[in-house]
Amino acid sequence: MKLKVYRYHEGMDSPRYDTFEIDSSPGLTVLGALFQLQKEFDDSIAFHYSCRGAVCGSCAMLINKVPRLACRTQVESLLKGELDVPISSYPAINETIEWDPEKEVLIEPLPHLPVIKDLIVDMDAFFKYYRSLEPILRPSDDDPEKERLMDPEHVKELELYTNCILCASCFGACPVEGNNPEYLGPAALAKLYRFHIDPREAEGNERLKLADTPNGWSACDSYGNCYQVCPKGVSPIMAIAKAVRELNGDK
Ligand code: SF4
Ligand code: FES
Structure with a gap:
C-alpha cells in the first residue's frame, strides 16, 4: 500500500509529493500510517495531532481529496472505497495530482489555510x-x-x-x-x-x-x-x- 504525502517547507520553490510504501494492517489509521512513515522513512514529516481519539480536532487534513480526521480514518476502508463522501467538487491544493485510490492514499493539508510545513496549516x-x-x-x-x-x-x-x-x-x-x-x-x-x-x-x-x-x-x-x-x-x-x-x- 502506498501513501502519497504533500511536502512543503519555507524556502522550497514549490511543494512536492513523496510516495512511501508500507504494509497495511487491519485498524491502521492514516495517523498511525504517518507515525510509521516518521519512524521508518523520514522523521521530518510534519503533522498535528493530540488526542488520537477524534476529540481535539487537530489532525484534520485532506485525505483522498476530502477533509477528514487522520486519527479516525482507517486506511483499509479508504482503499476499499468504503469512505466515499458525496461533496461538491472544488479546487483543492493540486488538482492535477494523480493517484490510484485503490492502491494509494493521498494525504494533503487542509485547503483554504496557509501551509506552514507539510500537513500543518496556519489556523x-x-x-x-x-x-x-x-x-x-x-x-x-x-x-x-x-x-x-x-x-x-x-x-x-x-x-x-x-x-x-x-x-x-x-x-x-x-x-x-x-x-x-x-x-x-x-x-x-x-x-x-x-x-x-x-x-x-x-x-x-x-x-x-x-x-x-x-x-x-x-x-x-x-x-x-x-x-x-x-x-x-x-x-x-x-x-x-x-x-x-x-x-x-x-x-
Ligand atoms: S467540520 Fe466544522 S462543524 Fe464539524 S466539527 Fe469540524 S469545525 Fe466543527
Ligand atoms: S488527534 Fe485529536 S481529533 Fe485526531
Missing part, C-alpha cells in the same frame, strides 16, 4: 472568524442559586451544534471559502447560531446581526460540503439556513 484565520462572532454565553439574569434548568427539547436542539471540535474540516471543504477568504465560514456561523438559540441567552435575535454582513450568513451558497465532511455530525448549513429565515422574518 489563525479560522479562529479569527470564530472569535469575531463572540462565542460565549451571555446569560439573561444573575447566576441562579443552583443550576439553570433546561428543557430537554432545547438541549436536543443545542446538541446539533455543540459537538463541534473546531477541526476546520468544514472550512477546508467549503467552495465559498475558496473563492472568498473573508467568508466567516461554516463552523463560526454554526457556533453563532448555537448561542442565538440558547434559552439562557439574554441577547435574543441581536446575536444573528453579528453575521448579517456580506461575508456572513448571506455569503453561504448552500453547497452542503460542511455537513458531509463534519466528523461530529454538525450541520452548519442547517444553522445558516435557519438564521437566514429568521433574519428575513419568516421563522
Whole structure:
C-alpha cells in the first residue's frame, strides 16, 4: 500500500509529493500510517495531532481529496472505497495530482489555510472568524442559586451544534471559502447560531446581526460540503439556513 504525502517547507520553490510504501494492517489509521512513515522513512514529516481519539480536532487534513480526521480514518476502508463522501467538487491544493485510490492514499493539508510545513496549516484565520462572532454565553439574569434548568427539547436542539471540535474540516471543504477568504465560514456561523438559540441567552435575535454582513450568513451558497465532511455530525448549513429565515422574518 502506498501513501502519497504533500511536502512543503519555507524556502522550497514549490511543494512536492513523496510516495512511501508500507504494509497495511487491519485498524491502521492514516495517523498511525504517518507515525510509521516518521519512524521508518523520514522523521521530518510534519503533522498535528493530540488526542488520537477524534476529540481535539487537530489532525484534520485532506485525505483522498476530502477533509477528514487522520486519527479516525482507517486506511483499509479508504482503499476499499468504503469512505466515499458525496461533496461538491472544488479546487483543492493540486488538482492535477494523480493517484490510484485503490492502491494509494493521498494525504494533503487542509485547503483554504496557509501551509506552514507539510500537513500543518496556519489556523489563525479560522479562529479569527470564530472569535469575531463572540462565542460565549451571555446569560439573561444573575447566576441562579443552583443550576439553570433546561428543557430537554432545547438541549436536543443545542446538541446539533455543540459537538463541534473546531477541526476546520468544514472550512477546508467549503467552495465559498475558496473563492472568498473573508467568508466567516461554516463552523463560526454554526457556533453563532448555537448561542442565538440558547434559552439562557439574554441577547435574543441581536446575536444573528453579528453575521448579517456580506461575508456572513448571506455569503453561504448552500453547497452542503460542511455537513458531509463534519466528523461530529454538525450541520452548519442547517444553522445558516435557519438564521437566514429568521433574519428575513419568516421563522
Ligand atoms: S462543524 Fe464539524 S467540520 Fe466544522 S469545525 Fe466543527 S466539527 Fe469540524
Ligand atoms: S488527534 Fe485529536 S481529533 Fe485526531
